Amino acid sequence: MxxxxxxxxxxxxxxxxxxxxxxxxxxxxxxxxxxxxxxxxxxxxxxxxxxxxxxxxxxxxxxxxxxxxxxxxxxxxxxxxxxxxxxxxxxxxxxxxxxxxxxxxxxxxxxxxxxxxxxxxxxxxxxxxxxxxxxxxxxxxxxxxxxxxxxxxxxxxxxxxxxxxxxxxxxxxxxxxxxxxxxxxxxxxxxxxxxxxxxxxxxxxxxxxxxxxxxxxxxxxxxxxxxxxxxxxxxxxxxxxxxxxxxxxxxxxxxxxxxRQKRLRKPTRRYIEEFSRNSNMEESKSHKIQPQEEFPQVPSESQPWRGRPKKIVLKSDYELSASESEDGRKRTKRSKTACDRRKHQKMWTLAEVIKLVDGIAKYGVGRWTDIKKLLFASSAYRTPVDLRDKWRNLLRSSSAQENNRREVETHPKHAVRPLPKPVVRRICELAAIHPYPKVSSVNYVPSSEQPTTKGTPVYYSA
DNA sequence: TTTAGGG
DNA sequence: CCCTAAA
Incomplete structure (x- = not known):
C-alpha cells in the first residue's frame, strides 16, 4: 500500500x-x-x-x-x-x-x-x-x-x-x-x-x-x-x-x-511563536534575540504543528520562571505562556472520529500507534497520543451524552457538537468491551458492560 | 519509543 | 492539546 x-x-x-x-x-x-x-x-x-x-x-x-x-x-x-x-x-x-x-x-x-x-x-x-x-x-x-x-x-x-x-x-x-x-x-x-x-x-x-x-x-x-x-x-x-x-x-x-522568497521562506509558524515568546523574555532582561541573525531555523520542524521543539520550549519556560522569581512580573508572564500553550489544535472531524472508532474496534484500545499508522497515515498531525486523547474524550462525552440525552436535547445549546447517535452507540459498545481505565466514572467491575441496559452478555476473560 | 495518566 | 513517568 x-x-x-x-x-x-x-x-x-x-x-x-x-x-x-x-x-x-x-x-x-x-x-x-x-x-x-x-x-x-x-x-x-x-x-x-x-x-x-x-x-x-x-x-x-x-x-x-x-x-x-x-x-x-x-x-x-x-x-x-x-x-x-x-x-x-x-x-x-x-x-x-x-x-x-x-x-x-x-x-x-x-x-x-x-x-x-x-x-x-x-x-x-x-x-x-x-x-x-x-x-x-x-x-x-x-x-x-x-x-x-x-x-x-x-x-x-x-x-x-x-x-x-x-x-x-x-x-x-x-x-x-x-x-x-x-x-x-x-x-x-x-x-x-x-x-x-x-x-x-x-x-x-x-x-x-x-x-x-x-x-x-x-x-x-x-x-x-x-x-x-x-x-x-x-x-x-x-x-x-x-x-x-x-x-x-x-x-x-x-x-x-x-x-520575498527569502523572507518568506525562513520564518515558520513555529518560529513566530517562539520568537514572540523570546521577545517577551527579552523584555524581562534575559536572552536577547537578534533579528539580524539568521533565523534560528526553527528547531526540528519537520511537521507543521507537530514539531514539538520540546527542548526550546522548556528552556524558555525555564528562563521565564527564572525571570519570574526575579522581577515581579510573574502574572503577566504566566498568563502569556498559558495562553499560547495550545498552539496547534486541530478540530476533529466526524470522519476522523469514525475512523478512530473503527480503528479501535479493529485493533483494540491501547494500540494507538497501530491505529495511527493504519488509519491515520495520511494525517500527519494526529499522533498516537492524540488518538488516545481523543478516545478518552470521546468516552467521556459519549457517556455524558448517554446519561443526559434528554437534557441535551432540551438544551441543544449545551451540545456543541452533538456527535451522531450511531457513533455514540459504537463508542459505548467499545467502551464496554475495552474499558478504558480512569475514564468511566462508574465504579463497575473492570470489563463489565456499561450502563447499557441491553443485555448483551459479557464474559470476563480472566 | 510507546502508553498511561494528569493537567 | 501538552507534559511526564513508566514500561
Missing part, C-alpha cells in the same frame, strides 16, 4: 515532468504573472506561453478574484503592497501542503526542505480550497495541468529547498536551483531584515498568532475533511508538484521574487 502510493506519486511526477518538457506548463501562471508584476512593478515575464491556459477560463479568474478579496481583508496595517500580501499568503497554506506531503512523501528524508517549501505557499490557496474544494478536487484529479491552476494562485516565489528536492525525485527543475543560489547571495541580508521587521509587526499587531493563520487552519480543516473521507490525496500530490513547477518557472523568470 505504501509502495503503491509511492509509485503513484512518482508517476504523477513523471507526468509533470513530461509536460514540462513540451511546454512551460504553467497554466494559469498568467494570472500569477500579472500579480507579480503588480507587486514588483517590473514586469517582464514572457514565460506565459501556455497552451492549456484557456482551459480554466472563468473559474480561474474567479479564484483569483477571491484571492484578492481575501488578501484585502487581511490588510493589517503593514504594507501589503510589496511584501505583505505575499507573506500573508506565505503562511498557512504551507501547512496545508505540508500535511499532504507528510502523509504522502514521508519516505523522503529531506523533510526540512519540504517544510521550508511549505512555509511559503499561500493562505489564499487555503482560502480557495476552503471555498471551492469539492470542485477543485475533481479538477485536480484530471491532471497536473489543472492542478497548476490552483497552485499558481499561491505565492510566486518559493523555496529553494523544494526544488532541490524535486531534483532528487524527478529532476523537475534544475534552473530553479541555480536561481536559488543566486538569490541567496544577492538578497540574503536584505531579505532577512525585512523578514524580521515583518515579524515584528506581525507579532505586535496580532500577538503570537495572526488571523491569517487561523484562516489557514480552518481551511485546512475543510480540506482535511474531504481528504479524510476517502483517504486518498493523490490529486493533491499533483497539485503540489505542479505548484512547485510553477514556482520554479517564476523563479527563473524573476530574480526579484527571490527577495
Amino acid at each position: 505504501e509502495t503503491d502510493r509511492k509509485s503513484h506519486s512518482m508517476k504523477k511526477l513523471d507526468d509533470v515532468k513530461c509536460q514540462r518538457v513540451d511546454q512551460p506548463v504553467v497554466p494559469g501562471l498568467d494570472d500569477e504573472v500579472t500579480e507579480v508584476e503588480h507587486l514588483l512593478a517590473e514586469p517582464k515575464i514572457e514565460h506565459v506561453s501556455v497552451d492549456g491556459i484557456l482551459c480554466f477560463g472563468n473559474e480561474n479568474i474567479e479564484k483569483h478574484l477571491k484571492m484578492e478579496d481575501f488578501s484585502c481583508a487581511f490588510d493589517y496595517g503593514w504594507k501589503i503592497s510589496a511584501g505583505g500580501l505575499d507573506s500573508i499568503r506565505g503562511r498557512g497554506g504551507d501547512d496545508l501542503k505540508l500535511e499532504v506531503l507528510d502523509g504522502l512523501l514521508d519516505e523522503v528524508d529531506e523533510v526540512d526542505d519540504i517544510d521550508a517549501a511549505h512555509d511559503l505557499s499561500g493562505a489564499c490557496e487555503d482560502f480557495l480550497l476552503d471555498s471551492e474544494f469539492p470542485e477543485k478536487l475533481s479538477e485536480l484529479d484530471c491532471g497536473p495541468r489543472e492542478g497548476s491552476t490552483l497552485c499558481n494562485s499561491s505565492s510566486e516565489s518559493h523555496s529553494p529547498g523544494f526544488s532541490g528536492r524535486s531534483n532528487s525525485v524527478g529532476g523537475i527543475s534544475e534552473s530553479s536551483t541555480a536561481t536559488v543560489r543566486e538569490s541567496n547571495s544577492e538578497n540574503g541580508g536584505l531579505g532577512k531584515r525585512v523578514g524580521c521587521d515583518l515579524h515584528h509587526n506581525f507579532r505586535r499587531k496580532h500577538g503570537c498568532q495572526g488571523p491569517v493563520m487561523d484562516v489557514g487552519r480552518s481551511s485546512i480543516e475543510h480540506m482535511q475533511d474531504l481528504d479524510e473521507s476517502d483517504d486518498d490525496e493523490k490529486p493533491l500530490v499533483s497539485l503540489i508538484l505542479s505548484n512547485q513547477k510553477v514556482k520554479s518557472s517564476v523563479k527563473v523568470t524573476k530574480g526579484d521574487t527571490l527577495l
Whole structure:
C-alpha cells in the first residue's frame, strides 16, 4: 500500500515532468504573472506561453478574484503592497501542503526542505480550497495541468529547498536551483531584515498568532475533511508538484521574487511563536534575540504543528520562571505562556472520529500507534497520543451524552457538537468491551458492560 | 519509543 | 492539546 502510493506519486511526477518538457506548463501562471508584476512593478515575464491556459477560463479568474478579496481583508496595517500580501499568503497554506506531503512523501528524508517549501505557499490557496474544494478536487484529479491552476494562485516565489528536492525525485527543475543560489547571495541580508521587521509587526499587531493563520487552519480543516473521507490525496500530490513547477518557472523568470522568497521562506509558524515568546523574555532582561541573525531555523520542524521543539520550549519556560522569581512580573508572564500553550489544535472531524472508532474496534484500545499508522497515515498531525486523547474524550462525552440525552436535547445549546447517535452507540459498545481505565466514572467491575441496559452478555476473560 | 495518566 | 513517568 505504501509502495503503491509511492509509485503513484512518482508517476504523477513523471507526468509533470513530461509536460514540462513540451511546454512551460504553467497554466494559469498568467494570472500569477500579472500579480507579480503588480507587486514588483517590473514586469517582464514572457514565460506565459501556455497552451492549456484557456482551459480554466472563468473559474480561474474567479479564484483569483477571491484571492484578492481575501488578501484585502487581511490588510493589517503593514504594507501589503510589496511584501505583505505575499507573506500573508506565505503562511498557512504551507501547512496545508505540508500535511499532504507528510502523509504522502514521508519516505523522503529531506523533510526540512519540504517544510521550508511549505512555509511559503499561500493562505489564499487555503482560502480557495476552503471555498471551492469539492470542485477543485475533481479538477485536480484530471491532471497536473489543472492542478497548476490552483497552485499558481499561491505565492510566486518559493523555496529553494523544494526544488532541490524535486531534483532528487524527478529532476523537475534544475534552473530553479541555480536561481536559488543566486538569490541567496544577492538578497540574503536584505531579505532577512525585512523578514524580521515583518515579524515584528506581525507579532505586535496580532500577538503570537495572526488571523491569517487561523484562516489557514480552518481551511485546512475543510480540506482535511474531504481528504479524510476517502483517504486518498493523490490529486493533491499533483497539485503540489505542479505548484512547485510553477514556482520554479517564476523563479527563473524573476530574480526579484527571490527577495520575498527569502523572507518568506525562513520564518515558520513555529518560529513566530517562539520568537514572540523570546521577545517577551527579552523584555524581562534575559536572552536577547537578534533579528539580524539568521533565523534560528526553527528547531526540528519537520511537521507543521507537530514539531514539538520540546527542548526550546522548556528552556524558555525555564528562563521565564527564572525571570519570574526575579522581577515581579510573574502574572503577566504566566498568563502569556498559558495562553499560547495550545498552539496547534486541530478540530476533529466526524470522519476522523469514525475512523478512530473503527480503528479501535479493529485493533483494540491501547494500540494507538497501530491505529495511527493504519488509519491515520495520511494525517500527519494526529499522533498516537492524540488518538488516545481523543478516545478518552470521546468516552467521556459519549457517556455524558448517554446519561443526559434528554437534557441535551432540551438544551441543544449545551451540545456543541452533538456527535451522531450511531457513533455514540459504537463508542459505548467499545467502551464496554475495552474499558478504558480512569475514564468511566462508574465504579463497575473492570470489563463489565456499561450502563447499557441491553443485555448483551459479557464474559470476563480472566 | 510507546502508553498511561494528569493537567 | 501538552507534559511526564513508566514500561
